Amino acid sequence: MISQEKDSGNAATPDVPVRKSRAQPVTLREVAEAAGVSTATVSLVINKKKNARIAEQTRQRVKDAIRQLGYRPNAMAKTLVSGTSRFIGLVADGVATTPFAGQIIHGAQDEAWKHGYALLIANTEGNRDLETDAIAMMLEYKVRGILYSTWFHRPTVVPETLREADFVLVNCFSPEPGAARAVVPDEEQGGKSATEILLRGGHRRIAFINATTPAPARDGRLQGYKDALEAAGIPFDPELVLEAYPDQEGGYGATEELLKRNVAAVFCYNDRMAMGLYDGLRENGLSIPDDMAVVGFDNQEVIAAHLRPPLSTVSLPHYELGAAGVRMLLGLDEASNDSAVKIMCPAVERASVAVHSPA
Amino acid sequence: MISQEKDSGNAATPDVPVRKSRAQPVTLREVAEAAGVSTATVSLVINKKKNARIAEQTRQRVKDAIRQLGYRPNAMAKTLVSGTSRFIGLVADGVATTPFAGQIIHGAQDEAWKHGYALLIANTEGNRDLETDAIAMMLEYKVRGILYSTWFHRPTVVPETLREADFVLVNCFSPEPGAARAVVPDEEQGGKSATEILLRGGHRRIAFINATTPAPARDGRLQGYKDALEAAGIPFDPELVLEAYPDQEGGYGATEELLKRNVAAVFCYNDRMAMGLYDGLRENGLSIPDDMAVVGFDNQEVIAAHLRPPLSTVSLPHYELGAAGVRMLLGLDEASNDSAVKIMCPAVERASVAVHSPA
DNA sequence: TTGAAAGCGCTAACAT
């Protein structure tokens, strides 16, 4: 009944000893014995404590023993002593749902790793119970903090248990100001940048096909569009703002209305709408960018970069959101406490807007 | 110097006590004291040990104390005792690189969670050093096992340190048979299914635009194409197999060659090529599916479901790969030891192939 | 420069 052989269940060839496989892991104590020193000493050399002076000879003996035995520190024991692990939790309501949400994981992971932290992720698919469990689990594993993220930019209510940890909201924010640190994309700047691409293309009469679905993006991008026009001294014409469901079909369906507006430039709420619009325009025998200059939003690689012609758009900074979230969590970035920190959405210019030949 | 106030650094309002925030976490011992029982008893009720009979009254007292104090077990201490954590590591060479690779995380996460495990992820971007570090970290945190995954299906060499853990390869495999458990997509079945969609559409002369880039997918899908033809009693005609770089441009560029083949049905190596081909066909005034029936591969949602017409294709089972990997790791699924387990690639029929009206 | 020893929070015999 002695747990001496546990884990040996999958040796491919039972009669041959498993090479360097998981038997009982080597402990610090064993290293100490092998090196003929105390565990304290081993701990000291492992952690390279600056003050503690260890004889170079001893240090070497320890290092040799470590290598020899293939010692690996037990992070659990370490964490038990210190109280907090080198984990950062990431609770997401959908890695699945959207193709680019994965980028926030990616950004968080890279940044976390850079600071010696590993990412513990939980996909909750928006299920509150699952979410609670996930947060509980993270708390139990003594995570350094938790990133709570949503797959699209939106307001959210902070789960109660989240407050037991250090946390920051990513791609979402709490409606009550000052309630939580948060990082979100700068929709206004994005909408402005998108419009400016068209402006730089020499257009002054620019339509905007907004989404019908309420969201910070809907308001923000519209505001950005207005800001850009104003900055260019162009009066805002409500007639030029259409609305459609924000997907391919929506964009396609908006074609007719758009053509009635007698414009040669349009900013679409997102790339998928632009993709649909491409089809609609084509069916009307119109060419891009000559007959119609088009700008999207999101920079969904699969779409934007590969449409014909490639779509000029504005990038949703998912990677940066993840990274900034980690930085904010670790206190490396400033976090204004009464409003979310906004991350820039950079313009990505491709061929769907012709270069301006000044009049 | 007593570490009594650690973590109090971010109370928003210093003069007001932080509500239920992280002070010193409540320990099991404190619960025991509050309930007037021993720690063993508390442990017993927490873990619902079946044999140990605890007086209902006592049990209740303990539960109350737990609730009252907001006790959370320290998973680190638990793990330290038991030797292995409830973590499963996932080492990926690119969550970033491809839009659907995230699905394998998702599948792994869901399945892991289902069995009480949490996912610890590390994105290595193919960097071997990072990879080694990531594996080391996972080992140190005593993960139950490691999923080693690649973003596209390919052979891989198993990192040495990976063998220190229980592991399974996901979406990749070791060239030397029997060296590692693995789960991969069934490319041949996929290629066959894709071709069969066209066959069912009544086509007998079917072209295949394969990739120029060597990969299991390239060989497997071609084999599947051949298999399907053979099963339908159609002789294989090498003339009908073209090759192009597997992206939009490649598909677009292949249009001309394809049209020379005088076919009305084509199976494209992937959806992106199909997307490019759509453009090429359109420019030639050809319509889909009437003039040309098209089938893709991968089922990249953003593309396939929303092209005009929606693209019939075959789905790469990333989610299933992740889930199956976890199951195999936990010994829930059979793992044939000498070859990778193949996961089916289901056909997804949409409108790019017309329904067959038998002659 | 190094060692001894006291825990970190929890589980699991073994007692009672």
Place this chain on the structure above:
DNA sequence: ATGTTAGCGCTTTCAA
């Protein structure tokens, strides 16, 4: 039915 106690592997005073 419940309490005592000895660790799990490590860090960290405090001594030597």
